[in-house]
Amino acid sequence: MNGHLSLILNANPPRPMTIKQLDAIGRAFDQPEGWLYELYPEECFRHEKVSRPRVIPYFIRCVQIGRFDCVETVVSIMLEDLKSSLPILFEVAEQLFHTGLKQESIPFYRYVIDNERNNFSDIFVMSQYRLFVASQGLDAEENWKAVIRFEPYRKRLPENIQLDAHLKLANLCSTLQKWKDMERYADELRELAIALYENELRKKKSTKGVEPLKAAYHLVVYYGHGFLLKADALSKQERYEQAIEYTLGYADLSWFEVLDELGRSEIEKFHLWAKANLYNLDLMVGRIGVLPEYIQFIKENPQEILPSLLCIVKSANKYKFHIEDVLNLFANEISHFGKYEDIFNKNRNLRFRFELSVYYFQRGKYVEGLDNISMCIDLYQEMNSDQAFLMECIKLYEKHSSKTKEEQK
Template sequence: MENIREILMKYIRKNNMSHSRFSELAGINSGTLSRILQGSRPISVRQLDSITKAMGLAEDFLFDAYVEECFAFFVSIRRIRPFILRCAELGRLDCIERIVPHVLDNLSYAPPLFDVAEELFASKHHQAAALLYDNVSKGEKFQHSERLALCRYRLFLIGLGTDLESNYRAAMVFEDYVNRLHEADQLDALKRLIDVLVTVHKWKRVDELAEEMLRISQIQYELQHAGESEKKPEKPIYFYILYGWLVRSAVCEEYKDYAGALRYVSLYAKADWIREDDEEARFLINQFVEWGKANTYLYQLWSGGADALHNYANFVADHPEEIFVALSNIVQAANQFGFDIDDILERFKAYTPFQAIEGRYGQYNKSILGEKYAQFLSDLGVYKFKKDPKNPGNAINLILEGLDFSVKINSVRNMITCMTLFEQYRDYADQEEKMKFKKLASEVHRINAEKNVVPLSFV
């Protein structure tokens, strides 16, 4: 491969151009250009951009050659950093892949490369950042450092997507690094882990992590007000205390311990201990108070209280951001206790398509909403079938829609639920519905065969 100087000299000769003329075109001092061409001066990224533009080339045309330039004189992070940032901007991850391992031949460069990765992460160049985090973490794999833990945390965050089982595996890989993080980062990391584990219904571990979140956040809250806490988490520390109680109430709900769930509601719905009194504090306190009211109705409903059904529906009608979550709970309760909820379903029908849910529920974790929607479709199918067994088409279509959506987000638990329900109702399905099921079932088997793994949600 020709180096940049050779390419530049050919261009100058081909165009019968003097060095001084090219220096004018490129906006580079003629003496500087001369030293560059003589090979006595390295080329900066700013100069690279100027040369490329003056030659009328694509912005990244000389990037492959510049990889070699990075190491032609001496390794300089001041020169390499802007090049990595430019590669990220233009999507040249291949150049970053070539540079980073070479730089890390000397592990003393791990800290500055980590800083570059943090810049990329902050500017949302996540895939480029991941290359740096991965290489830095490999270089420090025998160190029990906070920087190693932060690399693994960032890789965990970058890896999160719509595939629930993939998210779960990423969480399992990262979990061992949580306690190496600074306490402020631990709070954020614990919340992220909890959100992932909720989607695969690992409730025992969810409760353990929520308990740890409460322990750390309560200590940090006191330290903060004693003036001994420096680094701050993403959200105010009191948020993690409230969120920990909210999560523990959800765990109690899952285990049908509604009295225990209500005890936690009384904690997060009464926030007179919070010392902050700014706009954010008032907003968050009000949000948890509203969740407390909604969940009080919910736990009364789960206890079989028919009176709570319409009280719950009327309450969330004034809180549109809660309607879908409430509706999914109402459908489950209707299946359990035989409630007639046709009027409620009609009242809130505009809130059930997933596109509407995605747009309305910004405060909820996307993966949690996706998993809840997949479950909602199968639950609604069961309700429709029980309500009108002589007209099963609607119920079967809902179950197939639930299976299709579960495949898209790789929710193994919901795939199994939908496939089991379809087999239960198979005799009521027409030929077209059976063919659709067969196609979706083949997709489930294909996914499992490609991954070649046991579904971790059921290990």
């Protein structure tokens, strides 16, 4: 450090200081993190040009310790030269995104989006996609805004990333109950996966050693989800016979070529999900006789308890059959549904509690019904779900409120 310090202070011209060196000096003088950071921008610019090796680590450290004031100061200077600055800001955003600081990456992607004049440039389109991913959370209204904002750019991405984009769009629309949109994105995902699969088969026959497709998941995952999500969207619209057709489309994917060990394990997952969903669809069309077999399946596959019980209660409400023994059997698991933190299972728990409250009210169990409708409203507030659903909850409560105790009201 002594040698570096001498060059920084005495060399002619002085050697530029790195942010790590400034941090080391701060520690030597027992100063807090971020000491003298407001002076460091001078090191980021030499001969009126921004220094990539110094400004990127500086931005990363500023974000890590919360010195966003310093970031804004430097960015305001950088934006005077968009051609050289936007790729740097994009690189900072990518480093933050890929190290788990997704929320912190958002302002940097916004700098690119707000200042890139070419809406077809790689960094503009990728910034739109990253912003879509980073913006997702528990708030339903914000998630829908993220879908609307990103949707026009989904087909401008490279095809391997388009796979992920369509998968995420369809899944997010599922939590938002936007069934038509979910169906459309599932169709696009399936069509793209089929086209890329055919291309992979051609590559396999080629003698030129062509690079295989690089994607986040095995290609069979996207292909299978194209069918699974389509079937789910159809089921939610009560188009059950069509949903069965698409469910059978991913029930057995053993014919899929270009498989490795990972691909084969994914096929087993789809087989399991198809089995569960075929039970669900049987129940929703009134084939109640499958219930004992379905219960055994759930016991053997506890990860399917929440989505399966949601379907069982919904079917019980539709066809007016009793499921107290089923609820008692899984009472312990039901009591832990509130521990889920991810948006998909929170949304399932929300819908489950609503259907369960309907079930209890139908059977005169007003205390249990009100308890579950209260859970619905709590979850609604946490997730900022659609107001139409809140109105359903309130109407259900008002319908039965005269039969509830004052303390419950």
